[in-house]
Amino acid sequence: MNLLNFNCVKKREPIIDWFHLETNCLDDKIIAQPNRNVKHIFTRAEFVTKNVRSGQQTCKIDKNNLGNTTVNVSTIRTWKYKILNIVKKLISGAGMKHRILNCMHLIHSGSADIKRNSKTGKAYYSGISVCGSVWLCPVCSSRIAQGRREELGLASKSGMMPVMVSVTLQHYRNDELKKLLSVLNGSLRELKQGNWWKSFIKRYGIKAHVSSLEITFSERHGWHPHKHILLFLDVSDGEKDLKALKSELIQRYTNLVSEKGGYASDFHSIDVTACSDNINGYIAKWGLINEVANAHIKVGRAKDSYSPFQLAEIAGAGERWALVAYLEYVEATYGKKQITWSHNARKVLGIGKEKTDQELAKEHESLDDEIILSIEREQWKRVLRNGVQGELLELAEKGGDGAVISYLAGLDPGTTNYNY
Numbered sequence: 445m446n447l448l449n450f451n452c453v454k455k456r457e458p459i460i461d462w463f464h465l466e467t468n469c470l471d472d473k474i475i476a477q478p479n480r481n482v483k484h485i486f487t488r489a490e491f492v493t494k495n496v497r498s499g500q501q502t503c504k505i506d507k508n509n510l511g512n513t514t515v516n517v518s519t520i521r522t523w524k525y526k527i528l529n530i531v532k533k534l535i536s537g538a539g540m541k542h543r544i545l546n547c548m549h550l551i552h553s554g555s556a557d558i559k560r561n562s563k564t565g566k567a568y569y570s571g572i573s574v575c576g577s578v579w580l581c582p583v584c585s586s587r588i589a590q591g592r593r594e595e596l597g598l599a600s601k602s603g604m605m606p607v608m609v610s611v612t613l614q615h616y617r618n619d620e621l622k623k624l625l626s627v628l629n630g631s632l633r634e635l636k637q638g639n640w641w642k643s644f645i646k647r648y649g650i651k652a653h654v655s656s657l658e659i660t661f662s663e664r665h666g667w668h669p670h671k672h673i674l675l676f677l678d679v680s681d682g683e684k685d686l687k688a689l690k691s692e693l694i695q696r697y698t699n700l701v702s703e704k705g706g707y708a709s710d711f712h713s714i715d716v717t718a719c720s721d722n723i724n725g726y727i728a729k730w731g732l733i734n735e736v737a738n739a740h741i742k743v744g745r746a747k748d749s750y751s752p753f754q755l756a757e758i759a760g761a762g763e764r765w766a767l768v769a770y771l772e773y774v775e776a777t778y779g780k781k782q783i784t785w786s787h788n789a790r791k792v793l794g795i796g797k798e799k800t801d802q803e804l805a806k807e808h809e810s811l812d813d814e815i816i817l818s819i820e821r822e823q824w825k826r827v828l829r830n831g832v833q834g835e836l837l838e839l840a841e842k843g844g845d846g847a848v849i850s851y852l853a854g855l856d857p858g859t860t861n862y863n864y
């Protein structure tokens with residue numbers, strides 16, 4: 445076995461036997477009952493009885509009345525890293541260049557550090573590059589979405605009435621995503637220009653708005669780009685007629701869409717929902733973080749409707765149609781903004797200066813956070829070759845440096861899942 449070379453390693457008993465571990469899951473909480481001296485590692489549900497040698501992640505569930513069932517367990521985080529590695533492979537395989545290829549990969553100086561966030565207790569990598577790509581990177585986009593959701597949470601405290609407007613257009617299997625996005629964005633841009641819009645926002649007391657672009661794909665129906673727009677209404681002079689607001693918007697929007705060669709109707713265009721009572725519920729549905737969570741859990745999604753991350757996963761498994769669609773998505777979203785605030789919205793809503801995606805992707809990092817473990821360049825390459833960045837964070841968080849060292853010791857240095 446190669447000698448491992450780590451900095452900042454505290455002396456700790458090696459963890460030698462992870463075989464035959466079993467966990468009991470009671471509802472959504474797993475209470476681990478490992479044998480021997482590794483009990484301290486297994487304290488949280490999503491962590492795993494990962495067999496270091498086979499890589500199998502399993503737990504035995506005893507769900508009271510459901511009886512014993514064996515299920516695979518993986519965390520959302522390990523899934524995100526898995527997708528990140530797949531996306532890199534798809535993009536480099538297609539000969540495309542994109543900054544995601546260096547994400548969670550390049551070491552800035554000397555080592556990749558695993559740190560623990562002092563507020564959340566979450567382990568994270570420091571000293572390596574992040575791409576800040578909201579469309580392609582499941583790791584960065586989930587951090588960015590978290591930051592954006594926090595901003596929206598602050599906006600909801602402005603005292604104005606939030607109204608959610610969902611905007612889409614009709615689409616067919618062979619419609620190009622680029623064209624659909626151009627019609628959707630172009631129609632909305634024009635909608636918000638000129639005298640019609642000025643009069644509209646004045647009559648309904650709309651003081652600010654923010655929109656989020658999302659894209660899903662269906663094998664049967666093709667691309668489904670849609671926008672969620674949150675309008676903030678000043679209702680200090682009385683309630684507004686949302687039915688009238690909706691019908692005015694539909695009329696104007698459907699005209700603009702057909703002028704641009706697209707299709708929209710009363711049923712495939714705009715929906716309006718007042719969300720003053722449950723804005724946090726609506727905010728939680730925004731952005732790719734929701735797509736990430738749904739994609740991971742794969743529950744409650746329309747059959748045959750995939751998020752871009754799911755599409756990448758299917759493409760990575762060798763489905764040609766998914767690869768073609770995914771690469772089209774990569775090109776069509778290049779340079780596009782996901783979240784757009786109206787002019788002065790942030791001032792009106794009192795939420796300060798907008799942070800860039802890159803800033804949000806690194807916001808969880810702090811110089812003061814404890815370093816759990818530093819991994820030198822050669823060892824880091826081995827981690828990348830095996831595509832186990834997510835697993836390492838799980839281990840570091842739950843079992844500390846000893847768990848990571850033990851895991852790496854059992855990792856095959858010759859595995860070349862990814863070509864780094």
Ligand SMILES: [Zn+2]
Pocket residue numbers: 544547548574575576577581582583584585
């Ligand atoms: Zn990234």
